[in-house]
Amino acid sequence: MSICLKPRWARRKDARPQELLSAALEIFVERGYAATRLEEVARKAGVSKGTLYLYFENKEELFKAVVRDTIVPNIAQAEQLISEFQGSTKELFIELITHWCEQISAPNLAGICKLMFAEASNFPELAEFYYAEVINRNELMIIQLLERGMQSGEFRQLDLSVMPKIVTAPIVMLMLWSNTFSCCEPHAIVRDDYVRSYIEVILAGLLKN
Amino acid sequence: MSICLKPRWARRKDARPQELLSAALEIFVERGYAATRLEEVARKAGVSKGTLYLYFENKEELFKAVVRDTIVPNIAQAEQLISEFQGSTKELFIELITHWCEQISAPNLAGICKLMFAEASNFPELAEFYYAEVINRNELMIIQLLERGMQSGEFRQLDLSVMPKIVTAPIVMLMLWSNTFSCCEPHAIVRDDYVRSYIEVILAGLLKN
Amino acid sequence: MSICLKPRWARRKDARPQELLSAALEIFVERGYAATRLEEVARKAGVSKGTLYLYFENKEELFKAVVRDTIVPNIAQAEQLISEFQGSTKELFIELITHWCEQISAPNLAGICKLMFAEASNFPELAEFYYAEVINRNELMIIQLLERGMQSGEFRQLDLSVMPKIVTAPIVMLMLWSNTFSCCEPHAIVRDDYVRSYIEVILAGLLKN
Amino acid sequence: MSICLKPRWARRKDARPQELLSAALEIFVERGYAATRLEEVARKAGVSKGTLYLYFENKEELFKAVVRDTIVPNIAQAEQLISEFQGSTKELFIELITHWCEQISAPNLAGICKLMFAEASNFPELAEFYYAEVINRNELMIIQLLERGMQSGEFRQLDLSVMPKIVTAPIVMLMLWSNTFSCCEPHAIVRDDYVRSYIEVILAGLLKN
DNA sequence: GATGAATGAGTATTCATTCAT
DNA sequence: GATGAATGAATACTCATTCAT
Numbered sequence: 083m084s085i086c087l088k089p090r091w092a093r094r095k096d097a098r099p100q101e102l103l104s105a106a107l108e109i110f111v112e113r114g115y116a117a118t119r120l121e122e123v124a125r126k127a128g129v130s131k132g133t134l135y136l137y138f139e140n141k142e143e144l145f146k147a148v149v150r151d152t153i154v155p156n157i158a159q160a161e162q163l164i165s166e167f168q169g170s171t172k173e174l175f176i177e178l179i180t181h182w183c184e185q186i187s188a189p190n191l192a193g194i195c196k197l198m199f200a201e202a203s204n205f206p207e208l209a210e211f212y213y214a215e216v217i218n219r220n221e222l223m224i225i226q227l228l229e230r231g232m233q234s235g236e237f238r239q240l241d242l243s244v245m246p247k248i249v250t251a252p253i254v255m256l257m258l259w260s261n262t263f264s265c266c267e268p269h270a271i272v273r274d275d276y277v278r279s280y281i282e283v284i285l286a287g288l289l290k291n
Numbered sequence: 292m293s294i295c296l297k298p299r300w301a302r303r304k305d306a307r308p309q310e311l312l313s314a315a316l317e318i319f320v321e322r323g324y325a326a327t328r329l330e331e332v333a334r335k336a337g338v339s340k341g342t343l344y345l346y347f348e349n350k351e352e353l354f355k356a357v358v359r360d361t362i363v364p365n366i367a368q369a370e371q372l373i374s375e376f377q378g379s380t381k382e383l384f385i386e387l388i389t390h391w392c393e394q395i396s397a398p399n400l401a402g403i404c405k406l407m408f409a410e411a412s413n414f415p416e417l418a419e420f421y422y423a424e425v426i427n428r429n430e431l432m433i434i435q436l437l438e439r440g441m442q443s444g445e446f447r448q449l450d451l452s453v454m455p456k457i458v459t460a461p462i463v464m465l466m467l468w469s470n471t472f473s474c475c476e477p478h479a480i481v482r483d484d485y486v487r488s489y490i491e492v493i494l495a496g497l498l499k500n
Numbered sequence: 501m502s503i504c505l506k507p508r509w510a511r512r513k514d515a516r517p518q519e520l521l522s523a524a525l526e527i528f529v530e531r532g533y534a535a536t537r538l539e540e541v542a543r544k545a546g547v548s549k550g551t552l553y554l555y556f557e558n559k560e561e562l563f564k565a566v567v568r569d570t571i572v573p574n575i576a577q578a579e580q581l582i583s584e585f586q587g588s589t590k591e592l593f594i595e596l597i598t599h600w601c602e603q604i605s606a607p608n609l610a611g612i613c614k615l616m617f618a619e620a621s622n623f624p625e626l627a628e629f630y631y632a633e634v635i636n637r638n639e640l641m642i643i644q645l646l647e648r649g650m651q652s653g654e655f656r657q658l659d660l661s662v663m664p665k666i667v668t669a670p671i672v673m674l675m676l677w678s679n680t681f682s683c684c685e686p687h688a689i690v691r692d693d694y695v696r697s698y699i700e701v702i703l704a705g706l707l708k709n
Numbered sequence: 710m711s712i713c714l715k716p717r718w719a720r721r722k723d724a725r726p727q728e729l730l731s732a733a734l735e736i737f738v739e740r741g742y743a744a745t746r747l748e749e750v751a752r753k754a755g756v757s758k759g760t761l762y763l764y765f766e767n768k769e770e771l772f773k774a775v776v777r778d779t780i781v782p783n784i785a786q787a788e789q790l791i792s793e794f795q796g797s798t799k800e801l802f803i804e805l806i807t808h809w810c811e812q813i814s815a816p817n818l819a820g821i822c823k824l825m826f827a828e829a830s831n832f833p834e835l836a837e838f839y840y841a842e843v844i845n846r847n848e849l850m851i852i853q854l855l856e857r858g859m860q861s862g863e864f865r866q867l868d869l870s871v872m873p874k875i876v877t878a879p880i881v882m883l884m885l886w887s888n889t890f891s892c893c894e895p896h897a898i899v900r901d902d903y904v905r906s907y908i909e910v911i912l913a914g915l916l917k918n
Numbered sequence: 919g920a921t922g923a924a925t926g927a928g929t930a931t932t933c934a935t936t937c938a939t
Numbered sequence: 940g941a942t943g944a945a946t947g948a949a950t951a952c953t954c955a956t957t958c959a960t
Contacts, residue, residue, distance in 0.1 A: 112412055116325030120955065130921045132957085141955065200409030202471040203321050213475035240492075243478070244485040248492060251464040252457045258467075259456070262411040266422035269452070276453040283457065286447075287496030307944090329930065339946050341932080350930065530830055534743030538934065548942045550936085559934065618827030620889040621739050631893035658910075661896070662903040666910060669882040670875045676885075677874070680829040684840035687870070694871040701875065704865075705914030725923090747951065757925045759953080768951065925957075936946075 099137050099147075102127045106148045111193035111261055115145055115201045145201075146208055152194045153216055156185060161219070164226050171231035172289065176281055178227065182253060183277050192257035199258065221246035228288075237288050249288075252280050308346050308356075310336045316357045320402035320470055324354055324410045355417055358407065361399045362425055368394075370428070373435050380440035381498065385490055387436065391462060392486050401466035408467065430455035437497075446497045458497075461489050517555050517565075520545045524566045529611035529679055533563055533619045564626055567616065570608045571634055577603075579637070582644050589649035590707065594699055596645065600671060601695050610675035617676065639664035646706070655706045667706075670698050726764050726774075728754045734775045738820035738888055742772055742828045773835055776825065779817045780843055786812075788846070791853050798858035799916065803908055805854065809880060810904050819884035826885065848873035855915070864915045876915075879907050 105127035109118050120141060124131045138144040160181055167174045186192050198216075202209035224246040231237030256276060264270065314336035318327050329350055333340045347353040369390055376383045395401050407425075411418035433455040440446030465485060473479065523545035527536050538559060542549045556562040578599060585592045604610050616634075620627035642664040649655030674694060682688065732754035736745050747768055751758045765771040787808060794801045813819050825843075829836035851873040858864030883903060891897060 114323060114325060114409060114413060116323060117413060119953090131955090132921055133919085135956070136919070196408070199405070199467055199471050200323060204323065204326055206474070209472060210475055213472050217472060217475075238495075241484055241488045244480060244488045245492070247464060247468070247480070248461045248485065248489050251461040254464060255456060255460040258408055262408050263418060263422050263426060265415070266419055266426075271453065271456070275450055276457065279450045279453045280457050283449075283454070283493070283496035285496075287492035287494075291500065328928090340930090341946055342944075344931070345944070532741060532743060532827060532831060534741060535831060537932090549934090550942055551940085553935070554940070614826070617823070617885055617889050618741060622741060622744055624892070627890060628893055631890050635890060635893075656913075659902055659906045662898060662906045663910070665882060665886070665898070666879045666903065666907050669879040673874060673878040673881060676826055680826050681836060681840050681844060683833070684837055684844075689871060689874070693868055694875065697868045697871045698875050701867075701872070701914035702910070703914075705910035705912075709918065746949090758951090759925055760923075762952070763923070921958105921960085923957105923959090925955100927953105927955095929953085930951090932948105932950085934946100934948095936944100937942105938944090939942085 098129070098133075102129070102134060102137060102144075103148050103151050106144055107152060107190060107193055110145060110148060111189075111197055115141075115197070115204065120144075142205075145205070146211075149194055149198065149208060149212065152190045153212070156191060159185075161223060164223055164230075171227065171234055171236045172285060174230070175227060175285060175288075178223075179253065179277065179281055183256075183273065186253075186257055187273075189260070192260050195254065195257045196261040220250065224249055231288065236290065238290050240288070249284060252276075252284070307336075307338070307342070311338070311343060311346055311353070312357050312360050315353055316361060316399060316402055319354060319357060320398075320406050324350075324406075324413065329353075351414075354410075354414070358403055358417060358421065361403045362421070365394060365400060370432060373432055373439075380436065380443055380445045381494060383439070384436060384494060384497075387432075388462065388486065388490055392465075392482065395462075395466055396482075398469075401469050404463065404466045405470040429459065433458055440497065445499065447499050449497070458493060461485075461493070516545075516547070516551075520547070520552060520555060520562075521566050521569050524562055525570060525608060525611055528563065528566060529607075529615055533615075533622065538562075560623075563619075563623070564629075567612055567626060567630065570612045571630070574603060574609060579641060582641055582648075589645065589652055589654050590703060592648070593645060593703060593706075596641075597671065597695065597699055601674075601691065604671075604675055605691075607678070610678050613672065613675045614679040638668065642667055649706065654708065656708050658706070667702060670694075670702070725754075725756070725760070729756070729761060729764055729771070730775050730778050733771055734779060734817060734820055737772060737775060738816075738824050742768075742824075742831065747771075769832075772828075772832070776821055776835060776839065779821045780839070783812060783818060788850060791850055791857075798854065798861055798863045799912060801857070802854060802912060802915075805850075806880065806904065806908055810883075810900065813880075813884055814900075816887075819887050822881065822884045823888040847877065851876055858915065863917065865917050867915070876911060879903075879911070 102123070106118075106123045109123050109126065118141075120134055121131050123144075124134050134144065138147060160178060163178060163181065164174065167177065198209065198212045202212070225242050228237060228240050228242060228245055228249075232240060256271070256273070259271065311332070315327075315332045318332050318335060327350075329343055330340050332353075333343050343353065347356055369387060372387060372390065373383065376386065407418065407421045411421070434451050437446060437449050437451060437454055437458075441449060465480070465482070468480065520541070524536075524541045527541050527544065536559075538552055539549050541562075542552050552562065556565060578596060581596060581599065582592065585595065616627065616630045620630070643660050646655060646658050646660060646663055646667075650658060674689070674691070677689065729750065733745075733750045736750050736753060745768075747761055748758050750771075751761050761771065765774060787805060790805060790808065791801065794804065825836065825839045829839070852869050855864060855867050855869060855872055855876075859867060883898070883900070886898065
């Protein structure tokens with residue numbers, strides 16, 4: 083039984099950055115980087131403008147922290163699924179997509195994704211980071227998956243230089259969608275229908291015959 | 292042999308709006324709305340800051356004009372292809388995608404697409420417009436295509452509430468990609484490979500068997 | 501029977517400055533100097549912006565021209581009335597005020613007066629001019645009038661260092677009023693009533709007994 | 710003995726708006742609304758441009774605040790003098806004018822008066838406010854005074870639709886004068902002489918016989 | 919640690935003025 | 940003479956950042 087020795091305000095202090103990051107994430111996603119006012123972030127987090135600067139050097143660093151902080155805990159999870167999975171590649175594919183789409187439901191990942199697409203050209207360094215840590219790792223995973231399927235004879239012959247992007251696209255679009263045009267649509271996308279149809283069609287496209 | 296009676300600056304005047312829109316498109320796409328400085332737009336178009344205001348009331352109107360101006364001429368083209376096409380739906384699909392991807396090669400459409408995803412939440416009115424005129428019309432086209440395929444017995448049974456987005460996603464991602472992370476990648480996407488693989492896999496997924 | 505030898509456009513050319521001055525006067529009075537846009541002046545006069553500069557060096561010179569041009573023709577008129585008048589000073593006073601108030605009815609003089617009060621501190625040179633040519637000459641006239649009345653025994657003893665302003669004030673206010681708060685008032689001032697009461701009371705105040 | 714617990718900048722904060730209003734009043738009166746640069750106002754108040762915007766939403770609101778702030782504390786004062794006064798109406802008149810002219814000596818009221826005459830047509834809403842709160846109330850007071858005099862038999866029969874403006878005019882002109890042409894004059898107006906002569910002549914004009 | 923008043927660099931926008939036609 | 944497209948200096952206003960308390 084562990085005892086927390088810190089007084090409450092000290093614990094609060096530790097928690098502060100996370101509250102700030104959450105508030106910032108939400109507003110960055112909604113407004114974009116440039117249109118985000120730090121005062122609004124501070125207000126949403128329930129602190130004063132100055133307090134932000136106790137934790138983040140400036141707006142850009144806050145932005146980077148938001149991106150890194152949201153991504154990092156989600157990166158490593160799926161990778162081992164692939165390496166450890168025992169069943170057919172078809173089952174693995176279903177497992178993987180399902181897992182991914184559950185993650186997405188938390189608005190964070192989808193929000194960051196949209197944010198990165200919008201701001202990549204303004205933050206090349208961050209774009210590199212995001213590309214390396216998220217996009218590239220994701221594609222490598224998909225490549226592993228596809229290779230596994232081809233070697234087992236389940237999948238047809240596939241061009242691995244482009245297939246990861248093609249296969250991934252519908253899921254990425256689903257993430258982008260919720261933060262952009264969803265409000266324009268008469269009927270919201272039913273996520274489960276979307277995922278089911280996606281799996282069905284893509285699998286049919288990947289499998290031999 | 293026609294003689295142009297207009298003085299040079301009058302000819303200039305006719306061309307100006309288009310020059311400004313081109314310059315603006317490029318910078319809006321690169322930087323996003325908020326980070327775009329009108330002075331830079333003006334400089335790129337080879338005019339002074341004030342000249343912009345002779346043609347566009349303000350930054351927001353310039354932005355809207357850029358979007359409308361790029362979209363409108365491209366809207367109506369593919370719709371009749373579908374209604375008039377005689378061959379199999381499979382052939383129609385190939386035709387349609389090929390046509391679309393040729394359009395994309397002009398950086399305009401892809402740029403606007405990226406721009407709209409980035410700024411939709413800041414310009415709801417424009418987002419509505421883009422949704423209605425581009426996204427929705429596109430989806431309706433795809434729905435027509437899929438229905439045609441299902442009725443002819445070529446395509447399997449498909450959930451039309453989600454399939455358009457799924458089928459469209461890889462092409463949209465291709466558009467977004469060129470304006471975001473393409474610079475991070477070791478090897479540029481080979482467009483033809485991408486499209487060929489896309490058609491191959493998606494068609495295999497849509498067709499019966 | 502005089503024949504005009506000038507072609508019409510030449511006559512028009514001569515007339516142009518007057519049209520410009522009229523347009524400018526009206527807008528200067530309504531908006532004030534700074535808020536007056538030369539484009540609006542030009543439009544009101546039915547010419548292009550550039551044309552203004554053919555006749556007036558710049559905005560300030562236009563303003564000065566408006567003031568001088570409106571004032572000059574009205575200055576010299578009343579002065580000789582005083583020197584030539586034969587009747588009682590009381591009658592002269594009535595004559596003078598009546599004459600003045602008729603002049604005012606043309607909106608020009610009243611407009612300029614309001615304009616000068618508003619802009620005097622921004623155009624010291626013009627203020628000097630207006631003071632010397634209008635205000636001072638007016639006061640000198642009033643002084644003559646009052647002296648005449650005192651010498652003839654009609655008027656009581658009066659302090660000539662302040663009486664001109666006091667006596668003049670209600671008429672000046674009448675001029676200012678029509679260009680400022682008249683629109684706020686439930687009932688417009690009936691000019692004749694105003695003048696009649698003014699003459700009655702002021703005369704009663706000036707005359708002996 | 711009270712102790713001020715506020716930190717210095719907090720005390721500053723309380724005083725700021727008043728400092729800014731004073732600085733603004735002075736410059737607005739001198740230059741007019743449009744020609745007033747907010748940076749100059751800020752400099753005169755010893756703060757930076759941005760600070761202005763902590764206290765006033767924009768230039769127009771600052772202007773309105775200046776007007777309201779200067780007027781409001783001065784409105785209600787004289788009204789009760791009339792209702793409570795016991796002596797003759799002649800004495801009341803003298804009392805009232807004297808009181809008014811003392812108020813004027815503070816440059817504020819005179820400045821605002823001049824400002825309102827100059828800018829009324831640009832700020833209709835503010836003109837309404839000024840008309841209702843200052844001009845109209847003043848006239849109603851004068852009307853009360855004149856009625857009192859007529860009822861007591863001291864004053865002659867007077868046309869109350871115009872007399873307030875006529876009676877008031879010399880005092881209003883005195884206010885306007887100090888902010889416009891006073892610098893052009895060889896001899897400054899001696900205020901006491903002006904007021905004495907004014908009272909003498911106007912009273913003689915109002916009283917019977 | 920936290921605050922929020924103050925700052926001033928940066929941008930959108932206006933408008934007097936110029937000048938090629 | 941007349942035009943109106945183009946210019947760019949000038950100014951209102953915003954907002955990231957600082958720092959005294």
